[in-house]
Amino acid sequence: MENGAASSTGGEGFLSRMALNDNKAGMEGLDRDKINKIIMESSKGSRFYENELKREQQVNQRIEKMMQQKAQITEQQLKKAHAQVERLASELEMSRDLSRVIVHVDMDAFYAAVEMRDCPELKDKPMAVGSMSMLSTSNYHARKYGVRAAMPGFIGKKLCPSLVIVPTNFDKYRAVSGEIRRIFADYDPHFQPMSLDEAYLDFTDHLEQRQSWPDSSRTHYYRASSTTTGEEQLPQEAAPEDKDLSPVLFDDSPSSLPGSDGVSAAAGAFEVFGTSVEEAVREMRFRIEQKTMLTASAGIAPNTMLAKVCSDKNKPNGQYRLPSTREAVMDFVQNLPVRKVSGIGKVSEKMLNALGVSSCSHLRQQMALLSLLFSEASWHHFMQVSLGLGSTYIPRYEERKSMSTERTFKELSKVEEQMSFCRELCEDLAEDMKKEGLKGKTVTLKLKNVNFEVKTRALTLPYAVATVDEIFAVAKDLLKTEIDNESPQPLRLRLMGVRISAFVSSDDKKPLQRSIIGFLQPGKTDSSGSPQGMIQKLDKKHLSDHPFQAGPLAQKYQRQEEVPMWSKQRGLEGVQTGEEPKQSFFQRAHAKRLQLQAGNADTQEEEQNASVIPSTGADAQQGVESSTKAHKNNCAASDLSEKDSVSLPEAQASTSGCGGKVSESLTCPVCFRQVKTTDLTVFNTHIDQCLSDASSKPNQCTVSDSESDLDLENDPKECEMVNKCTRECEVEVEKAESSKELEVNRKDPKKDQHSSKKQPGKSMVLLINGDSETVTSPQPQSCNDKGRVLICPVCQLTQDSNDLIVFNHHVDLCLNQEVLHELGGQISFPINPPSVINSKARDRGRLLPVQASTGKTKRRGSPSSPPSKKAKGLCPRNTIDKFFR
DNA sequence: GGGGGAAGGACCA
DNA sequence: TTCCTGGTCCTTCCCCC
Numbered sequence: 001m002e003n004g005a006a007s008s009t010g011g012e013g014f015l016s017r018m019a020l021n022d023n024k025a026g027m028e029g030l031d032r033d034k035i036n037k038i039i040m041e042s043s044k045g046s047r048f049y050e051n052e053l054k055r056e057q058q059v060n061q062r063i064e065k066m067m068q069q070k071a072q073i074t075e076q077q078l079k080k081a082h083a084q085v086e087r088l089a090s091e092l093e094m095s096r097d098l099s100r101v102i103v104h105v106d107m108d109a110f111y112a113a114v115e116m117r118d119c120p121e122l123k124d125k126p127m128a129v130g131s132m133s134m135l136s137t138s139n140y141h142a143r144k145y146g147v148r149a150a151m152p153g154f155i156g157k158k159l160c161p162s163l164v165i166v167p168t169n170f171d172k173y174r175a176v177s178g179e180i181r182r183i184f185a186d187y188d189p190h191f192q193p194m195s196l197d198e199a200y201l202d203f204t205d206h207l208e209q210r211q212s213w214p215d216s217s218r219t220h221y222y223r224a225s226s227t228t229t230g231e232e233q234l235p236q237e238a239a240p241e242d243k244d245l246s247p248v249l250f251d252d253s254p255s256s257l258p259g260s261d262g263v264s265a266a267a268g269a270f271e272v273f274g275t276s277v278e279e280a281v282r283e284m285r286f287r288i289e290q291k292t293m294l295t296a297s298a299g300i301a302p303n304t305m306l307a308k309v310c311s312d313k314n315k316p317n318g319q320y321r322l323p324s325t326r327e328a329v330m331d332f333v334q335n336l337p338v339r340k341v342s343g344i345g346k347v348s349e350k351m352l353n354a355l356g357v358s359s360c361s362h363l364r365q366q367m368a369l370l371s372l373l374f375s376e377a378s379w380h381h382f383m384q385v386s387l388g389l390g391s392t393y394i395p396r397y398e399e400r401k402s403m404s405t406e407r408t409f410k411e412l413s414k415v416e417e418q419m420s421f422c423r424e425l426c427e428d429l430a431e432d433m434k435k436e437g438l439k440g441k442t443v444t445l446k447l448k449n450v451n452f453e454v455k456t457r458a459l460t461l462p463y464a465v466a467t468v469d470e471i472f473a474v475a476k477d478l479l480k481t482e483i484d485n486e487s488p489q490p491l492r493l494r495l496m497g498v499r500i501s502a503f504v505s506s507d508d509k510k511p512l513q514r515s516i517i518g519f520l521q522p523g524k525t526d527s528s529g530s531p532q533g534m535i536q537k538l539d540k541k542h543l544s545d546h547p548f549q550a551g552p553l554a555q556k557y558q559r560q561e562e563v564p565m566w567s568k569q570r571g572l573e574g575v576q577t578g579e580e581p582k583q584s585f586f587q588r589a590h591a592k593r594l595q596l597q598a599g600n601a602d603t604q605e606e607e608q609n610a611s612v613i614p615s616t617g618a619d620a621q622q623g624v625e626s627s628t629k630a631h632k633n634n635c636a637a638s639d640l641s642e643k644d645s646v647s648l649p650e651a652q653a654s655t656s657g658c659g660g661k662v663s664e665s666l667t668c669p670v671c672f673r674q675v676k677t678t679d680l681t682v683f684n685t686h687i688d689q690c691l692s693d694a695s696s697k698p699n700q701c702t703v704s705d706s707e708s709d710l711d712l713e714n715d716p717k718e719c720e721m722v723n724k725c726t727r728e729c730e731v732e733v734e735k736a737e738s739s740k741e742l743e744v745n746r747k748d749p750k751k752d753q754h755s756s757k758k759q760p761g762k763s764m765v766l767l768i769n770g771d772s773e774t775v776t777s778p779q780p781q782s783c784n785d786k787g788r789v790l791i792c793p794v795c796q797l798t799q800d801s802n803d804l805i806v807f808n809h810h811v812d813l814c815l816n817q818e819v820l821h822e823l824g825g826q827i828s829f830p831i832n833p834p835s836v837i838n839s840k841a842r843d844r845g846r847l848l849p850v851q852a853s854t855g856k857t858k859r860r861g862s863p864s865s866p867p868s869k870k871a872k873g874l875c876p877r878n879t880i881d882k883f884f885r
Numbered sequence: 886g887g888g889g890g891a892a893g894g895a896c897c898a
Numbered sequence: 899t900t901c902c903t904g905g906t907c908c909t910t911c912c913c914c915c
Contacts, residue, residue: 018901048901055894134902136898149898152901195898345896377908404904442890452901458891497903502890 017056017346018043020146027143035146035159042155051452059347063354066373070355073372082368085383089367092387097302098324100392101203101277103187104299104307105284107180108316110197112139113294114176115166127164128156133408136168140316173197176292183287187280192394200304202394203277210275220283221270223290281319302329305390308342329388336360341385348378360386403438404446405429406497411450413490415483422479425498426472433471433500439464440500443474447482448495457482464504471498 019036020027043049107113111129116122116139126142128135132153142148145160153165177196184191188201210218273283281298288296295317299310302324313320322332337359339349352358355373357366364386371379384390405428412418422445433439443465444458457478465471475498483491 043901046901052901058894130902132900134900136902150902154900198898343896347895375909401906402904406903408902444891454893456892460890495902499904 017052017059018049021148021150021346027146027148030144030146032146038146038158039155042158047451059350063351066351067354069373070369073369077372078368081371085367085371088380088383089387092384092389096326096387096389097392098326098329099204100302101207101324102301102304102307102392102394103201103203103277103281103284104301104304104311105184105199105201105296106298106311106315107197107288108295108297109137109139110294111137111168111173112142112166114173115169117293118172119166122164122166125164126160126162127166128153129166129168131165131167132157135165138163176294179291180288180296183284183291187284188394190394200307200394203280203300207275207277207280210280213275215272218273218275218279218283219270220273220287220290221268223293278319278321281321285317285319303388303390303392304394305342305385306332306388307390309336309340312340333360333386333388338363338385343381344385360388400436400438400503402440402499402501402503403429403432403436404444404497404499405432406446406495406499408448408495410494412493412496415490418479418483418491418493418496419476421496422475422498423468423472425496426475427468429498429500430466430468430471433466438500438503439466440503441465442500442502443471443478444499444501445475445478445482446495446497446499447479447491447493450492450494452494454495455482460502464502465500471500 018039020030020032020039043052112127115127115129122139124141126139126145126147128138128142128147130136130153135147135149135151135153135156137149138147138151138156142156142160142163145163147156147160147163153163156163156165173196180197181191181193181199184193184199184201187203187206191199191201193199271286273279273286277300281300285296285298288294297311297315297317298319299307299313300319300321301307301310302322306322306329310320310322322328338344338352338357339346341360344352352363355366355369357363357370363370363382367379367383367386370382374382405425407421407425409421412421441462441464442458442460444456447455447457449455459474459478461474465474479496
């Protein structure tokens with residue numbers, strides 16, 4: 001057994017699963033045996049324990065299987081694997097980037113610290129935030145007893161009878177988090193918050209600028225003590241109210257306050273920070289402490305993976321810098337326990353331990369073996385970790401992939417109660433979906449029974465849903481199926497959850513973008529006036545993306561659903577291009593149905609098409625008309641329904657029929673020329689340039705003066721021209737923006753593809769292909785946090801408000817008017833305010849509100865959903881499922 | 886055999 | 899007496915073509 005606790009209680013293997021995880025600051029040197037004994041005694045016999053036991057046994061079986069597989073590996077296989085591993089190692093080595101300075105900041109025992117600050121009598125007591133069921137975090141006094149986050153409160157009480165449990169107050173934590181983030185933004189406007197108390201920052205640019213800063217810019221004052229007057233305070237960091245100086249929440253921690261040794265500094269005292277990265281980070285922590293009376297720890301390293309580990313090194317209230325040299329990185333990684341690496345959890349750790357791998361140096365030594373035993377994703381990640389590699393790019397934000405709500409309750413066995421609860425969850429979820437303007441096709445019901453067994457049941461519809469009734473209709477059926485399966489026994493639940501995923505193109509949440517893309521397509525609109533039916537999907541693969549299995553439930557929804565565009569457009573003629581996937585069951589079914597309906601629908605649709613063409617200016621009108629005319633001529637059977645998606649090439653097929661071969665060209669929504677490409681990036685670049693020109697030079701599009709269509713894929717001249725425009729545009733943006741919002745050539749592959757996407761605060765999002773593409777707008781001229789003289793780049797008027805979100809909103813509005821003016825239209829579009837995030841998720845610190853101080857307006861999906869592991873570069877998931885089943 | 890949805894699980898804060 | 903919630907990603911299974 002790998003831990004003492006197990007042996008102390010009879011050597012049962014399952015114990016490791018429930019044993020204390022002391023991989024946390026403030027928990028070193030604890031009596032693990034004693035603590036684990038208490039945990040086991042408190043849990044033994046409970047259903048939770050039984051379930052953990054079962055899962056532990058599953059893991060053990062997988063390990064067994066893995067060991068058997070290991071025994072069968074031949075020398076030759078190992079040799080071959082070794083060569084492969086070394087090849088990858090040298091490739092990775094070549095890609096090593098030590099040029100960035102990444103900082104990971106983590107507030108110390110955040111929730112607990114906030115509570116201790118606000119209630120000083122808690123300061124010297126062991127306390128935790130949460131409930132008897134579950135603790136969110138604990139202070140360092142409590143950690144000495146083994147009380148930690150993710151532990152049930154009642155066990156915490158057993159470990160430490162004097163433990164004070166304070167209920168969570170997320171409103172308060174959010175407010176404090178906002179203050180901290182405003183400070184983060186001064187060092188990296190594009191910092192990546194990971195939760196309320198944690199963020200990654202790229203200090204590289206800040207450090208460059210910092211070198212030329214005068215001392216005054218690096219001078220920060222101490223918070224005034226209760227004896228100081230307001231005049232002695234530094235306004236920029238003035239405390240909201242008089243309190244003591246640093247609360248010294250952690251007795252034995254080093255102080256971040258230079259020269260003060262944790263002792264209250266004299267009123268009016270200040271500190272001049274240096275220009276090095278250590279000084280800059282210390283300054284940031286100092287400011288956080290002065291502002292919030294809370295301490296933060298930080299890690300400084302060349303990449304996110306290492307920075308994260310480093311931030312834990314001198315916790316609490318400390319910082320650690322790993323020098324940006326290969327030698328230092330490799331030394332650091334040598335003795336790093338694998339469990340310290342983000343992404344390696346208790347299961348992965350156990351499996352690695354079984355192979356004799358406990359540190360990153362072991363990881364490197366055993367890599368050939370690991371490559372044979374683990375999935376590619378896993379061992380590639382292990383390889384990166386062992387080489388001390390990680391992401392050097394901090395993503396701006398990632399699109400949300402799903403949204404869910406779930407709740408645990410005592411026990412729910414009655415069908416009516418379960419149904420009613422299910423409906424409640426759907427209501428909550430629908431509300432959250434509405435706030436973000438999301439619609440998704442997959443509804444998942446999650447059930448956990450009283451034995452802690454979790455089941456998920458999902459159904460993917462051929463159309464997207466968002467309302468309570470729509471979601472509940474599916475969830476209810478899924479639930480009913482489960483109830484029926486269990487019958488005559490009741491379904492005894494302790495948790496129910498509903499999730500929506502497989503979001504459709506974000507058009508529904510972006511009226512502006514939707515409207516603009518609407519111009520791409522021959523006049524179509526829905527009854528609400530928002531052209532929902534204009535969802536554009538450029539990617540042809542989406543034509544085959546109508547997942548729906550023909551089970552009983554599926555068939556039911558097949559009957560209920562509205563007729564999808566793909567079937568209407570493609571199915572009618574039954575013509576397929578060589579590139580298209582074959583039609584699915586649903587496509588065919590709909591095609592048949594439509595064949596029966598075709599006659600009337602055609603006529604009506606044509607009339608509608610003609611009637612909803614926006615009354616644009618002459619040029620725009622001409623473009624729309626020509627496109628519409630062609631469309632009408634060729635798409636007699638077209639029936640554009642609001643819930644449908646269609647490939648843009650298809651919708652844009654001005655010279656070919658809808659059922660015929662997909663056109664290779666797209667219509668620019670600004671200049672209305674046909675752009676001969678199906679490459680979104682190329683097309684987007686064209687739109688970028690057009691829009692940029694439209695805003696700055698009315699009635700002029702500099703991409704080409706020719707009336708002929710643009711062939712961006714085949715014509716090297718035009719291609720080069722667009723590239724040139726893009727480069728020039730980037731240079732202009734670089735020049736215009738002192739805060740360097742535009743990232744260029746970092747190590748994020750997505751960025752290269754969608755570089756314009758990553759310019760919050762100065763872009764409009766064009767929704768195509770299930771993703772939004774960004775149309776670059778002119779730069780706000782003076783848009784930093786410091787100067788606060790905000791001039792709208794469109795109307796050129798100085799704005800009253802210093803609030804960057806308000807300002808950004810104004811720019812959007814202006815730009816809309818400008819674009820519409822260019823298009824000759826007078827339609828006013830509603831503009832989405834910054835998204836409101838899922839309140840429940842946010843409450844737990846998982847999703848984060850708009851970074852107001854940076855002027856970023858999150859425009860789609862989650863305003864700041866936690867980035868994917870891939871995007872974060874932290875790791876792919878280390879599930880070792882290869883042996884799990 | 887490949888593609889893709891469903892299901893389950895690891896992991897994170 | 900009492901062990902969360904919301905999210906992402908990965909893997910495997912299985913159906914369909």
